[in-house]
Amino acid sequence: MDFEVVYNKKSAEFDKTKLAKKLIAIFGEANVSQKEIDILSYSKDFILLSARWTLDGKVAAKPDFIVWPTSAKQISDLLILANKVKVPIVPFGAGSGVVGGALPILGGVIVDMKKMDKLLEINDQNLTATIQTGKNGMNIERDLNNKGYTLGHIPQSIFTSTLGGYLAHKAAGQFSTKYGKIEDMIISFEAVLPTGEIIKSKAAPRTSVGPQVDKLLIGSEGTLAIITEATVRIWPQPEKRALVSFAFEKMEDALNSVREILRKQVYPAVVRIYDSDETERHFGSEKNYKDRCMTIFVCEGDTDVVALEEKVTKQICLKNFGIDCGEAPVEHWFETRFNVSEISKYTPIGVIVDTIEVAIMWDGAANLYYETIKAMKKVPGVVTATGYVSHAYPQGVGFYFSFSGVPDKQSPEGFSKAVWDITMESTVKSGGSIAHHHGVGVVRSAWMEAEWGSIMPLLKKIKKALDPKNILNPGKLYDGPIE
Numbered sequence: 449m450d451f452e453v454v455y456n457k458k459s460a461e462f463d464k465t466k467l468a469k470k471l472i473a474i475f476g477e478a479n480v481s482q483k484e485i486d487i488l489s490y491s492k493d494f495i496l497l498s499a500r501w502t503l504d505g506k507v508a509a510k511p512d513f514i515v516w517p518t519s520a521k522q523i524s525d526l527l528i529l530a531n532k533v534k535v536p537i538v539p540f541g542a543g544s545g546v547v548g549g550a551l552p553i554l555g556g557v558i559v560d561m562k563k564m565d566k567l568l569e570i571n572d573q574n575l576t577a578t579i580q581t582g583k584n585g586m587n588i589e590r591d592l593n594n595k596g597y598t599l600g601h602i603p604q605s606i607f608t609s610t611l612g613g614y615l616a617h618k619a620a621g622q623f624s625t626k627y628g629k630i631e632d633m634i635i636s637f638e639a640v641l642p643t644g645e646i647i648k649s650k651a652a653p654r655t656s657v658g659p660q661v662d663k664l665l666i667g668s669e670g671t672l673a674i675i676t677e678a679t680v681r682i683w684p685q686p687e688k689r690a691l692v693s694f695a696f697e698k699m700e701d702a703l704n705s706v707r708e709i710l711r712k713q714v715y716p717a718v719v720r721i722y723d724s725d726e727t728e729r730h731f732g733s734e735k736n737y738k739d740r741c742m743t744i745f746v747c748e749g750d751t752d753v754v755a756l757e758e759k760v761t762k763q764i765c766l767k768n769f770g771i772d773c774g775e776a777p778v779e780h781w782f783e784t785r786f787n788v789s790e791i792s793k794y795t796p797i798g799v800i801v802d803t804i805e806v807a808i809m810w811d812g813a814a815n816l817y818y819e820t821i822k823a824m825k826k827v828p829g830v831v832t833a834t835g836y837v838s839h840a841y842p843q844g845v846g847f848y849f850s851f852s853g854v855p856d857k858q859s860p861e862g863f864s865k866a867v868w869d870i871t872m873e874s875t876v877k878s879g880g881s882i883a884h885h886h887g888v889g890v891v892r893s894a895w896m897e898a899e900w901g902s903i904m905p906l907l908k909k910i911k912k913a914l915d916p917k918n919i920l921n922p923g924k925l926y927d928g929p930i931e
């Protein structure tokens with residue numbers, strides 16, 4: 449069956465028959481596919497427009513082969529081969545990325561990491577776990593919970609994403625204010641460089657020995673290495689949990705409360721501030737929170753610490769005119785936090801729905817929120833533009849904006865791009881960072897220069913030095929807008 453392809457109009461050229469034989473020699477027949485059903489399965493990630501494309505009989509980008517490695521050595525052999533025959537190699541976790549990072553936009557070989565899914569070791573004394581990166585996030589958490597630990601990395605996509613995807617896209621989970629983001633969790637790693645060398649770092653609580661290579665690879669979106677293994681920090685499962693919620697008349701009061709709580713070095717695991725539209729959407733319009741900003745906190749850990757965190761959190765929210773809404777809204781959040789049914793409900797009736805997350809220091813936070821919502825609403829066809837704080841730090845916050853609308857005279861792609869562009873512009877103008885935790889992929893590549901400025905040439909040099917033939921995930925991060 450023929451499908452219109454959105455991205456890879458110019459696929460790389462190589463002899464497919466010869467390559468098939470070589471891939472089988474490395475991975476074995478059962479771990480190599482060029483069946484149409486597999487090609488189609490790996491022709492998309494979770495760019496939100498891909499639901500629209502599926503309904504229109506389009507696919508985002510088609511690979512030529514899919515392989516399922518079981519060792520770093522096989523990946524190394526693949527990359528050595530790929531440099532010889534000049535075939536693009538695209539690492540793939542679970543395809544839950546929302547920016548097109550895992551799309552094979554120049555065709556080539558998808559390296560699906562899911563068979564590298566072992567929890568290799570738990571070290572109780574060091575509080576670490578060593579895990580292969582193809583392991584699904586929920587399976588990591590379940591296996592750790594069964595032994596009395598948690599990683600504390602709970603993204604909304606936990607059922608459909610992998611450790612490798614988290615490291616590559618610099619992910620952030622819902623409990624991140626206490627446990628940190630993925631870059632705070634990694635202690636050491638094993639990875640295969642684009643030219644095939646296998647590298648492995650030493651586990652240490654901290655080092656002071658030259659530049660930090662793991663920081664270079666985290667967030668590199670499969671362009672500088674395929675990460676095969678990581679040793680991560682783990683924690684004993686929390687003894688106690690306290691659920692706290694407050695509704696605020698003004699977004700500024702909610703922001704000030706969170707800022708003051710973190711300033712006191714009190715770190716609730718979950719911190720979220722919903723604007724009034726998001727509050728109605730998620731929590732309904734009970735009189736205490738109608739037209740207000742619902743703010744929820746989950747404090748967890750040692751019983752005494754939780755009691756103190758709960759006390760300080762409540763005191764500060766009350767001081768900032770918050771209305772105590774009790775545990776019920778947080779219980780509701782726990783029940784609904786993985787529900788993402790809106791996209792499948794609205795796409796078939798022609799509505800485009802998407803989300804955009806950005807980051808900003810405290811002194812620009814309120815301004816960025818108001819300016820961005822205003823800017824999004826100006827795009828013709830936009831019906832709703834809403835936002836919430838999904839992650840908070842002593843220095844600032846991550847905002848998560850959502851929009852929905854019906855393109856008027858534009859194509860779905862044109863409409864979506866118009867809202868993305870105006871949000872990126874508003875973020876840059878407000879001094880924010882264009883992405884908090886979803887990464888760049890193809891959706892944000894046009895904005896890399898605006899984000900990195902004088903550092904962009906250095907990033908390009910690093911890519912060139914590590915991947916001189918541009919084998920690993922070509923067309924991403926360094927190559928500007930994707931046509």
Ligand SMILES: Cc1cc2nc3c(=O)[nH]c(=O)nc-3n(C[C@H](O)[C@H](O)[C@H](O)COP(=O)(O)OP(=O)(O)OC[C@H]3O[C@@H](n4cnc5c(N)ncnc54)[C@H](O)[C@@H]3O)c2cc1C
Binds near residue numbers: 493612618619674676
């Ligand atoms: C409903 C929904 C909710 C989400 N919620 C969150 C959230 O709460 N927090 C959050 O941070 N993100 C969230 N995301 C986005 C997404 O889940 C993350 O970006 C996640 O990290 C992607 O993981 P993956 O395994 O699916 O990666 P993929 O989508 O398969 O790949 C993502 C990128 O990583 C690269 N890659 C994959 N594995 C490796 C590897 N082993 N080595 C090197 N590169 C690799 C790919 O080439 C690609 O560039 C959500 C997505 C959806 C659809």
